[in-house]
Amino acid sequence: MSLANKLAQERRARLAAERLLEQKQAELQAANRKLGKHAQALSEEINETRAEVQTVRDENARVKSDLSIANQKIEIAERRLWHSIETIQDGFAFFDADSRMIAANQAWLAVFEGLDDVRPGISYIELLQYATEEGIVDIGDTHPAAWREAMLDRWQCPSPEPEIIRLWSGAYIKLIDQRGHGGDVVSLALDITDTIRYEQKLKSARRRAEAASRAKSSFLANMSHEIRTPMNGVVGMAELLKDTALDEEQLLYANTIKNSAEALLVIINDVLDYSKIEAEKLVLHAEPFDLERCIHELVMLLQANARDKGLDLLVDYDLFLPTRFVGDPGRIRQVMTNLLGNAVKFTETGHVLVRVVGVLNDSSGHVTLHVTIEDTGIGIPEDKVEHVFGEFNQVDDETNRRFEGTGLGLAISEKLIRLMGGEIWVESVQGEGSIFGFALTLPLAEPGGLVDSRLPKGLRRVLIVEPHDLSREILLRQFEGLGLFARSCETAQAALDLVEDQFDLIVVNHVMPAMDGIELAEAVHASGRNIPVILLSSNTGSADCDPGRTHLHATLQKPVLRSALFKALETVPATATDDRSAPLPPSDGEPEHTPPRAMRILAAEDNKTNRLVFTKMLKALDIEIELAENGHEAVAAFTAFQPDLVFMDISMPEMDGKEATARIRELEKETGGHTPVVAMTAHAMEGDNAEILAAGLDHYLTKPLRREALIERILDACPAEARPPVPAIAAAG
Numbered sequence: 001m002s003l004a005n006k007l008a009q010e011r012r013a014r015l016a017a018e019r020l021l022e023q024k025q026a027e028l029q030a031a032n033r034k035l036g037k038h039a040q041a042l043s044e045e046i047n048e049t050r051a052e053v054q055t056v057r058d059e060n061a062r063v064k065s066d067l068s069i070a071n072q073k074i075e076i077a078e079r080r081l082w083h084s085i086e087t088i089q090d091g092f093a094f095f096d097a098d099s100r101m102i103a104a105n106q107a108w109l110a111v112f113e114g115l116d117d118v119r120p121g122i123s124y125i126e127l128l129q130y131a132t133e134e135g136i137v138d139i140g141d142t143h144p145a146a147w148r149e150a151m152l153d154r155w156q157c158p159s160p161e162p163e164i165i166r167l168w169s170g171a172y173i174k175l176i177d178q179r180g181h182g183g184d185v186v187s188l189a190l191d192i193t194d195t196i197r198y199e200q201k202l203k204s205a206r207r208r209a210e211a212a213s214r215a216k217s218s219f220l221a222n223m224s225h226e227i228r229t230p231m232n233g234v235v236g237m238a239e240l241l242k243d244t245a246l247d248e249e250q251l252l253y254a255n256t257i258k259n260s261a262e263a264l265l266v267i268i269n270d271v272l273d274y275s276k277i278e279a280e281k282l283v284l285h286a287e288p289f290d291l292e293r294c295i296h297e298l299v300m301l302l303q304a305n306a307r308d309k310g311l312d313l314l315v316d317y318d319l320f321l322p323t324r325f326v327g328d329p330g331r332i333r334q335v336m337t338n339l340l341g342n343a344v345k346f347t348e349t350g351h352v353l354v355r356v357v358g359v360l361n362d363s364s365g366h367v368t369l370h371v372t373i374e375d376t377g378i379g380i381p382e383d384k385v386e387h388v389f390g391e392f393n394q395v396d397d398e399t400n401r402r403f404e405g406t407g408l409g410l411a412i413s414e415k416l417i418r419l420m421g422g423e424i425w426v427e428s429v430q431g432e433g434s435i436f437g438f439a440l441t442l443p444l445a446e447p448g449g450l451v452d453s454r455l456p457k458g459l460r461r462v463l464i465v466e467p468h469d470l471s472r473e474i475l476l477r478q479f480e481g482l483g484l485f486a487r488s489c490e491t492a493q494a495a496l497d498l499v500e501d502q503f504d505l506i507v508v509n510h511v512m513p514a515m516d517g518i519e520l521a522e523a524v525h526a527s528g529r530n531i532p533v534i535l536l537s538s539n540t541g542s543a544d545c546d547p548g549r550t551h552l553h554a555t556l557q558k559p560v561l562r563s564a565l566f567k568a569l570e571t572v573p574a575t576a577t578d579d580r581s582a583p584l585p586p587s588d589g590e591p592e593h594t595p596p597r598a599m600r601i602l603a604a605e606d607n608k609t610n611r612l613v614f615t616k617m618l619k620a621l622d623i624e625i626e627l628a629e630n631g632h633e634a635v636a637a638f639t640a641f642q643p644d645l646v647f648m649d650i651s652m653p654e655m656d657g658k659e660a661t662a663r664i665r666e667l668e669k670e671t672g673g674h675t676p677v678v679a680m681t682a683h684a685m686e687g688d689n690a691e692i693l694a695a696g697l698d699h700y701l702t703k704p705l706r707r708e709a710l711i712e713r714i715l716d717a718c719p720a721e722a723r724p725p726v727p728a729i730a731a732a733g
Contacts, residue, residue, distance in 0.1 A: 090190045091173075097183025099124040099155070108189055111136060111167065124155055138166040155185075164192070172196045227268060228682030228703045229607060234261045235704040236613030265704065270408040273334075277415045284420060288445035289329035291369070292317050295354055296561050298336050302344050303538055311344065312351035313538075315559035316474045319481045321358045322367060323562070324445035331416050332440075335424075336371070338409040339436045343375040350376025350433070351470055365444050372437035380428035388426060389414045413438075455482065458504060459572050464488040465495040465508040465520065466536075475507060478565075492520040499529055505572055510537035510558075518548040525551045532572050536560060599623045599722040601714065602643035604634035604660065605680065606652040610703075614647070614680075617707045621714065621725040631655025635663045643675060645717040647701075647710075650681040650692060657681070658695035665696045676717045680705060 082105075085092045091108030095101055101120050112118035115130055128151055131137045132144035139147045154160050160177040167173060172195075176188040238258035246254060273282070299313050306313040317323075336354075343352040353374040358367045380388060388410050417424040417438045428434035462479050464486055466472035472488050479486035487503075489495050492515035495506065506524065508517040515523070521533040532553035537543045543555050554568040601623050605611045611627055618625065626641045628634040630652045638646065646664070650657040661677050668674060678699040679692045692700055701709055714725050 090188060093187045093189075095124060095185040095187065099185070101127075102184075108187070111173070111189070125152060128152060135168055138168055138170075164196075226682075228265075229610070231261055231265060232682070232703040232705055233607070233609035233613055235265070236610070236617060239707065240613065240616045261704070270412060273412050274408050277412065277419070282416075282419065284328040284331060286326050286328055288324060288326055289332075290323050291325055291332070291356070292323040292562060294329055294333055295336060295356070296559060298333065298340055299354065299559055300557070302340060306344050306352065307538060309344070309348065311347055311349070312468050312471060313344070313559065314351055314353045314471055314474065316353060316355040317562060318357045319478050319562065321356065322360070322444055325367065325369075325442040326445050327440070327442045328420065331420065335413040335416055335438065336373075338413045339373045339438075342409065343373050343377065343434070343436070347375045347377030347433070351468070352376075353470065366441050367444060368439060368441045370437060370439050372435055374433065374435045376433040379430040379432050379434055380426070381430045385426055385428055389424075455484075455569055456572050459569065460485060461501070461503045462486045462505045462507060463495060463498060463501075463503040465490075465492060465506065465512070465517070467491065467509060467512050471509070479507075482569075492516070492523070495520060496523055496527075499524060499527070499531060503531055505553075505569075506531055506533045508533060508535060510535055510539070510543055518543065518546050518552065521551040522548045534568055597722055599645070599714065599718050599725050600626070600641060600643045601645050601647065602626045602628065602634065602637050602641055603647040603680075604628040604631065604637075604652065604657065605647075605649045606630055607649075610649075610680075614705070614710075617705070617710060618714075621711070622723055623714065623725050631657060631660030631663070634660045635667075638664050638675070639667065644719050644722060645714060646675055646677045647680050647713075648677050648697065650679055658692065658697075661696045676713075678713050 085105045086107075088105070089107055091105065091111070093101060093104035093108045101122050101124075103120055109118060112127070112130060112134075115134065118127065118130065125148070128148040132139065132148060137147075151163070154163060155177065158179060160179070163175045165173050165175065171191060171193045174190040174192045176190065178186045178188075180186070235258060238254050238261065241254045242251065242258070295315060295317070299315060303313055340352070340354065355372045355374065356369065358369045360367050414424050417440070420440055422438055422440035424436070424438040426434060426436050462484050464472060464475045464479065466475060466488065467490050472490070476486050476488050487498065487501075489498060492508070492512055495508070499506070506520070508520050510517045512520075517533075517535045517537070521535070524531055524533060533551065535543055535549075535552050535555045536558050537555055538558045540555050540557050543549060543552075549555065553572065556564055556568060599622075601618075603611070603614050603625060605614060605627070606629050611629075615625060615627070626637050626643065628637050632655050634646070634648065634657075635655075637643075646661075648657040648661055652660075655663075657679060664675070664677065676698045677696065678701055679697045680701050680703065681692065682703045699713060701713070711726060718725055
């Protein structure tokens with residue numbers, strides 16, 4: 001091979017080697033670049049790992065620090081909690097699920113003072129054993145084993161009931177144990193010694209208070225009885241004395257005795273009622289009653305006083321309101337008596353008006369009644385309006401009172417109305433008058449309850465003759481409410497001028513100036529007009545004695561009961577052409593057939609004065625009276641005399657009225673029949689009524705006895721085969 005070829009070959013080999021070197025260098029550079037990137041990534045990863053490790057180290061250090069602080073706080077909290085538990089005077093202990101003590105404060109351990117074994121780790125049953133064997137607990141007559149068994153049974157309950165134990169020292173401990181979800185028990189031992197002793201003092205004080213209350217009630221009952229017994233003689237004899245021939249001065253003395261005795265009786269009743277209300281011993285007795293008749297009777301009782309003062313005593317009872325309700329008529333009557341009596345007492349001129357309206361609830365059968373008593377009296381100053389319902393209060397102060405009284409009447413009325421679920425109020429203007437009112441919701445005594453009025457078809461036009469504006473307005477509204485055409489005037493002369501208008505009925509007041517109601521009836525009859533005339537009179541006895549009464553169609557007592565008015569209207573002749581001038585038969589005329597015997601009445605009364613009062617009160621009646629001085633005589637007289645009615649005193653020697661009545665009822669089981677027995681008693685406390693009636697008596701009269709109440713019972717019990725004891729009253733009824 002030539003040199004040139006060798007050189008060429010070496011040149012080619014060198015070029016190839018250079019190209020290979022360049023290639024390897026390129027590959028090495030690429031590898032170096034890749035290795036550099038990997039190294040950089042590893043470096044960054046190492047840096048990140050180092051940062052995380054540092055973070056973890058820092059977190060661990062912080063956690064260790066927090067744990068240390070938390071442990072310190074827990075130790076402080078535990079130390080404070082346990083210090084607090086040790087500080088409290090009540091015992092505090094912990095038990096595990098196996099009923100072994102975990103820990104207890106000194107107050108809990110102090111009960112077992114001196115017993116070294118009582119410490120954490122002791123079981124509950126061992127504690128019970130120590131409690132009985134060492135005499136720590138006063139278990140009385142209970143056997144120790146029985147007591148431990150009962151306490152262990154209680155401990156093992158899921159929710160143990162609190163238990164009070166008595167220690168040997170007389171201290172009382174209340175154990176309150178609470179079981180947790182894991183079975184652990186927290187036990188509290190509360191020292192309630194002071195509480196128990198305070199409760200014992202309260203019980204002792206309550207027993208003394210109840211004993212004092214019973215003593216007071218007994219004292220009031222005895223005093224009421226002892227006062228009422230002689231009061232019956234005082235009031236009764238005063239009434240009888242007034243019926244004798246007295247001169248003016250003697251009559252004044254008799255009236256003073258009677259009025260003073262009745263005032264004393266009112267005070268006694270007020271004090272008894274207020275005492276019962278304050279002691280929450282007053283019980284309401286609901287029964288059916290007629291509200292309108294109750295109001296009418298009260299007005300009749302006050303009519304004489306009102307007439308003496310020249311007052312008009314009026315009643316405006318809603319024409320379409322029921323009259324029979326279920327309630328306590330005695331208490332409602334008491335409230336009405338207080339309000340109406342005050343109105344008459346504090347009114348010198350003008351009128352006193354009782355107004356009754358109501359709202360019927362068809363769904364419940366109850367009626368919400370609004371009763372107001374309006375007067376034109378002295379009125380009440382604005383700053384003293386609410387003062388009148390306070391105890392022992394009157395409008396005038398004690399230094400210048402013009403009106404006597406206990407000051408309890410309105411306070412008792414307010415409490416009674418509240419007790420019946422109602423409300424009471426007053427509106428007044430000084431010098432102009434007052435309006436006292438109360439609202440009560442009462443059930444109807446019977447469905448409907450409205451008075452059924454059947455007016456004659458020919459009765460269309462009514463002339464009202466009434467000199468008093470308010471009374472005339474009430475009558476006008478009532479007749480118009482019945483669907484009649486009504487016209488009114490003030491005087492009899494004005495009425496005579498109007499009768500040309502062909503009225504079907506004239507309703508006239510008895511007492512009028514110039515020409516009274518009876519004289520108007522005579523004048524109408526003398527003019528040849530047969531228009532029936534109904535006279536409204538506050539003194540029907542005087543009207544019945546007037547010869548001109550033959551020209552009257554009817555005489556009605558003022559205020560007029562709605563039923564009496566409807567009854568009179570129903571008998572009005574249908575046409576004006578009827579003979580209306582024919583005289584009516586006298587109300588006190590003799591019946592066609594007179595029964596052969598008088599009514600027989602037996603009265604048992606041990607007090608001589610009261611026997612005299614009883615016979616004198618009834619001396620005007622057509623009756624036979626047999627008297628007995630005790631229960632034995634009453635039973636014997638019942639068999640021999642065979643009375644139609646028995647009046648029985650309750651408190652009598654040898655045999656009282658209740659036992660005598662029981663003997664009479666036993667006799668009646670053999671002979672048949674039932675004779676009414678009416679109690680006459682000075683007992684007036686709550687419960688006396690029910691106790692007496694439960695003994696077999698039918699009715700109950702409280703002393704002092706009232707002639708009207710006696711006559712009412714006699715009329716109710718009069719049999720058909722006996723003569724009417726009071727013919728005039730019987731006919732009127």
